[in-house]
Amino acid sequence: MTVTKMTPAQLERFTARLLAERADAEARHVEFDDAMTEVRAARAGANADDEHDPEGPTMTQEWSQRTAVLADVDGELADIDRALARIADGTYGVCARCGKRIAVGRLDARPTATLCIDCARLAR
Template sequence: MTATTMTPAQLARFEGRLRAERADAEERLAEFDGVMSEVRTARSDASADDEHDPEGPTMTQEWSQRTAVLADVRAELADVERALGRIADGS
């Protein structure tokens, strides 16, 4: 269904959902940015021997996982922004 075949009420509901999704993605992005800063700081500690810690994942694993999640959130946010742009320009 294109914007031209949607009723104004349907389009408004869809836009509202997109705005809510954008707010959620922005919140997750801020949260993960903070966590990434913590992991970055921990990884820069030369005395940390995370590769031999039997208690949990290594900092390298944490970094990889969180980097992937952060990239997903950024991609989701970009998709939402493009969709909102299409609503705004009527396409």
């Protein structure tokens, strides 16, 4: 099956969008990494037993939440980098499962998509 290639203008638009999303994700990563540094410092302090503090979340809760957010951002960055690599190698917008073109509307909604909508439904 022949897949119609995306136009240069479409590829340029998706590249710009992915780079903007990457910059946003990097900024969030720095913000939460700085927050993790603060939690690490607090845990290492003399008053590390906060489990009985009725005034707010415990350091364990803070650690868990921030670790989860960092993992999500790391995953987002990896997805964006893979999408940018697909643009570079000419496979962006091609379904990884069936080889058909991924609709531009789907890529507008989810620019890191690797599956066409039909294959994504099957993958659920």
